[in-house]
Amino acid sequence: MKEIEVKAMQAYRWVALGGATGVFLRGIISELYPLANDFHIVWINIIGSFLIALLFTMFPAGLYDRLRWTLGSGMLGGFTTMSTFSLDLLKLMETKQWLLAVQYLTLSIIGGLLAAWLGYALGNRLKSKGDSA
Amino acid sequence: MIIGTALMGAIGACLRFYVGQLAVWRQASRFPFSTLVINVLGSALLGALWGLYEQLLINEWVWQWLGVGLLGAFTTFSTFSYELLQLIQQKRIGAASAYILATVILGVVAAAVFRAAVLFL
Structure with a gap:
């Protein structure tokens, strides 16, 4: 019981470290490579979806918890964002930029899903190579 | 400023991790309600x-720290x-479609309602 509690407390440290890094990266990218109508958030979310699927597939829970906390829950969770996505979508709809709103929405959802699938497929392939080697 | 944003991001990510680990979700583990x-x-x-x-x-x-940092990392x-x-x-x-629709529609509506509430107050 005590061991589990200690492990849970440690998790927060790694999630915090990763979360700060992820937000920092999102801030830097937004600053350096801004796109019109906040479309950089679309790319950030797609890339994050790819990487989290790759990470979670390659490194199963139980064996690699620390890595999953730091890079997955922390860094990639902090890097990607849903709140800004919702607000950006709201802003586009309020200003009646319907086409852009539809593009923003479909690119994010379909792109994120395809990216996650790609990450999963690549992760599986890399994992089986590692297992057989 | 970005250092502060990143630090708030650490708090946001931990809050998300905390909420995600709550026992409430175990009863409904077949659908990602926590996220x-x-x-x-x-x-x-x-x-x-x-x-x-x-x-x-x-x-x-405040916008950068709480909006981009804390809430950006929380979600x-x-x-x-x-x-x-x-x-x-x-x-x-069916569950996948429901998940997409619920996230997008509830997210946008929630943002609109809370923003309107602030403007109204």
Whole structure:
């Protein structure tokens, strides 16, 4: 019981470290490579979806918890964002930029899903190579 | 400023991790309710914060720290995509569609309602 509690407390440290890094990266990218109508958030979310699927597939829970906390829950969770996505979508709809709103929405959802699938497929392939080697 | 934003991001990520680990979700482990609730709640709060920012009631710093940092890290898109992929791989297309619709519609509506509430007050 005590061991589990200690492990849970440690998790927060790694999630915090990763979360700060992820937000920092999102801030830097937004600053350096801004796109019109906040479309950089679309790319950030797609890339994050790819990487989290790759990470979670390659490194199963139980064996690699620390890595999953730091890079997955922390860094990639902090890097990607849903709140800004919702607000950006709201802003586009309020200003009646319907086409852009539809593009923003479909690119994010379909792109994120395809990216996650790609990450999963690549992760599986890399994992089986590692297992057989 | 970005250091502060990143530090708030650390808090946001921990809050998300904490909420995600709550025992409530275990009863409904077949559907990713925790991420849905986190994302809708975060969108609502960001909407309210945007309302305050528009009204010039808070400055750029507060917006960056709480909006981009705290709420940006609290909510997540990567986990959403990953959970969506898992639902589709389990051939649960209905659940996957419901997950997309609920996240997008509830998120946008929550942001709109909370922003309107702030403007109204």
